[in-house]
Amino acid sequence: KNEVEQSPQNLTAQEGEFITINCSYSVGISALHWLQQHPGGGIVSLFMLSSGKKKHGRLIATINIQEKHSSLHITASHPRDSAVYICAVRSTTSGSRLTFGEGTQLTVNP
């Protein structure tokens, strides 16, 4: 079992829909990252969380430390949101290294 699991693996939505991507992890963490990777390969860090909730524009990230679970929400989705969304954790026992989920491929159709 991977230390970081994301669901769903693939998600197709219509423009305007509310989207949720989930991340579950099995280790104690000091931080959780949500990353966005566009088709060209470039990676952008969206959020870094250690507790609670963060919001940036149409993106919202939440984390529940007790349940070892985080969600990334996209409101009013748009085709330009189409990308791979990656969850990564920095565990409290593995020093500085990050452990990545497999990613969620999101496609938003017009």
Add this chain to the structure above:
Amino acid sequence: GAGVSQSPSNKVTEKGKDVELRCDPISGHTALYWYRQRLGQGLEFLIYFQGNSAPDKSGLPSDRFSAERTGESVSTLTIQRTQQEDSAVYLCASIREGGRPWVPDTQYFGPGTRLTVL
């Protein structure tokens, strides 16, 4: 200011050759990561540098891989005797980590070097 830059953007080499990949982090960023992403797969951690501390090399897949960083500047990742399974995008990220290790910070990724081993 400028972001993280990597060079070359693409590298095609023959099996058995050595390659050197370069990462220029954001000025003032004390920490630097190297990652690898094979085609259709997730990101894999390779190595982490933080200031003058000993690097965390726990992700390097074999002794053919090595990396150096002088102070808080440029880092190079060297792959000796390349194999076809080394083909991947190699990504570098830098972080402005402070002196409090329990306070994580946002990673800024470079555009990557796409390595193809024929």
